Amino acid sequence: VANEGGKHWTVNEVRALIRIWSDKNIQQQLEGTVRNKRIFEQVAARLQKFGIDRDWKQCRTKYKNLKHEYKSVKSAQDSGGTSKSMKFFNELDAILGHTTMEQTSKSDNDESERPPEWTEGKSEKDSTG
Numbered sequence: 001v002a003n004e005g006g007k008h009w010t011v012n013e014v015r016a017l018i019r020i021w022s023d024k025n026i027q028q029q030l031e032g033t034v035r036n037k038r039i040f041e042q043v044a045a046r047l048q049k050f051g052i053d054r055d056w057k058q059c060r061t062k063y064k065n066l067k068h069e070y071k072s073v074k075s076a077q078d079s080g081g082t083s084k085s086m087k088f089f090n091e092l093d094a095i096l097g098h099t100t101m102e103q104t105s106k107s108d109n110d111e112s113e114r115p116p117e118w119t120e121g122k123s124e125k126d127s128t129g
Contacts, residue, residue, distance in 0.1 A: 009054075009062055011087070016050045017043070017062060018091045027095065036060065070096055 009017070020026060020043050029039045040056035040063070047054050054062075070092040076084035086092075 013047070013052050013054070014062070014066070014088060015091075016047055016052055017054075017059065018066075018088055018095070020046045021063065022091070022095050030063075066092060067096065 021030075026039065026043065030036060033039070037056060037060075040060040043059045043063075044054055044056045047059065066088065069086050070089065073084050073086050073089055074093070074096075
């Protein structure tokens with residue numbers, strides 16, 4: 001079952017990719033960079049250990065497609081349309097559900113993680129010079 005982008009990913013291949021992607025270390029690296037060839041080379045090497053032969057480009061493309069599909073399903077659900085669904089939604093939600101939230105409201109989170117007296121104390125210091 002080959003198309004121009006190489007052979008289709010099997011369910012097991014996608015599961016393995018998601019399992020590697022769910023590694024906190026990999027997630028942090030992916031969040032922190034756009035030039036991620038090196039990270040996907042690691043991912044491809046780890047897939048190889050499962051006997052899955054994919055190059056880094058295939059891994060990155062699949063990652064991007066899954067992420068895009070997840071986001072469109074998620075936004076459809078958020079707007080009340082529950083009919084839209086995808087195969088690995090729950091697995092991806094476990095990985096992306098919190099990261100997308102963190103990225104959209106990062107400034108709010110940063111404040112709420114600190115005790116209120118820190119932020120107040122800091123602003124007083126700033127005003128006194």
